[in-house]
Amino acid sequence: MLTSFYKMHGLGNDFVILDERTGDLPLTPGRIAALAHRRRGIGCDQLVTLRAPTADGADVLVRFFNPDGSEAGACGNASRCVADLVWRCSGNATPVLQTRAGVLPTSRTSDGLITVDMGAPRTHWQDVPLAMAVDTLHLPLPGDPAAASMGNPHATFFVSDFGMVAQGHALEHDPIFPERANIGFARMDGPHHMRLKVHERGAGVTEACGSGACAAVVNAVRRGLAARTCTVELDGGTLHIVWSEQTGHVLMTGSATTAFEGTVDLAAYPS
Numbered sequence: 001m002l003t004s005f006y007k008m009h010g011l012g013n014d015f016v017i018l019d020e021r022t023g024d025l026p027l028t029p030g031r032i033a034a035l036a037h038r039r040r041g042i043g044c045d046q047l048v049t050l051r052a053p054t055a056d057g058a059d060v061l062v063r064f065f066n067p068d069g070s071e072a073g074a075c076g077n078a079s080r081c082v083a084d085l086v087w088r089c090s091g092n093a094t095p096v097l098q099t100r101a102g103v104l105p106t107s108r109t110s111d112g113l114i115t116v117d118m119g120a121p122r123t124h125w126q127d128v129p130l131a132m133a134v135d136t137l138h139l140p141l142p143g144d145p146a147a148a149s150m151g152n153p154h155a156t157f158f159v160s161d162f163g164m165v166a167q168g169h170a171l172e173h174d175p176i177f178p179e180r181a182n183i184g185f186a187r188m189d190g191p192h193h194m195r196l197k198v199h200e201r202g203a204g205v206t207e208a209c210g211s212g213a214c215a216a217v218v219n220a221v222r223r224g225l226a227a228r229t230c231t232v233e234l235d236g237g238t239l240h241i242v243w244s245e246q247t248g249h250v251l252m253t254g255s256a257t258t259a260f261e262g263t264v265d266l267a268a269y270p271s
């Protein structure tokens with residue numbers, strides 16, 4: 001049986017999107033890993049599934065899976081892609097996404113970019129989560145990172161160069177992060193401009209990480225390093241982040257691009 005999929009990306013952070021609204025697909029962590037494999041599968045940084053929503057006011061339920069088969073509570077770049085896909089398929093320019101991180105409103109700008117209301121960051125140590133009660137603004141690790149949750153765990157190191165990126169895998173697995181963590185390396189180029197690279201949990205270094213950009217700006221604002229409106233330059237392009245003083249929510253704006261559509265025989269992949 002062939003299953004249709006969309007291949008999309010946000011700034012080079014790429015996704016296989018599968019629609020389960022017309023029926024459950026036989027997805028397992030092993031099959032997700034096989035589909036995500038760059039040589040043996042379709043290849044992606046995250047596999048995304050769409051289902052009928054269960055929350056009031058939501059248009060679609062979205063789940064995000066890493067190439068190691070683990071599930072992520074949030075994914076900013078994929079959220080923009082899903083918003084774009086729903087708009088193209090239904091004409092709804094403001095779809096509301098139900099995710100494990102909450103119910104996220106989206107909208108389109110006049111120049112075709114997409115804004116996702118990523119919700120309020122959480123900065124209590126138990127919410128990141130961290131293994132022990134520490135100040136999330138200064139984790140007891142070399143390099144003095146800060147931590148925050150955007151529905152998934154992030155640590156941000158403020159750096160002057162990117163030599164530390166190679167330590168991303170070891171940091172992801174540091175015992176201070178009981179659910180592992182996405183590790184960001186941010187260089188501030190003034191209060192309104194940040195250069196960011198992210199080692200993603202379960203995926204490795206990606207060209208862009210939307211939730212990582214949100215968390216990095218939140219942590220930079222908390223450190224007094226950034227303004228609440230900040231442009232984040234990632235390897236794959238630019239995101240505009242606003243941490244609203246009024247609502248406490250983080251608004252992320254950027255592009256969403258369809259690479260191709262295809263069909264795949266899921267049963268041909270090991271489960």
Ligand SMILES: N[C@H](CCC[C@H](N)C(=O)O)C(=O)O
Pocket residue numbers: 013045046066071072073074075076077078152153182200201202203206208209210211212
């Ligand atoms: N690429 C995503 C984040 C995926 C996060 C995932 N690696 C996790 O385990 O939390 C983004 O644009 O926000």
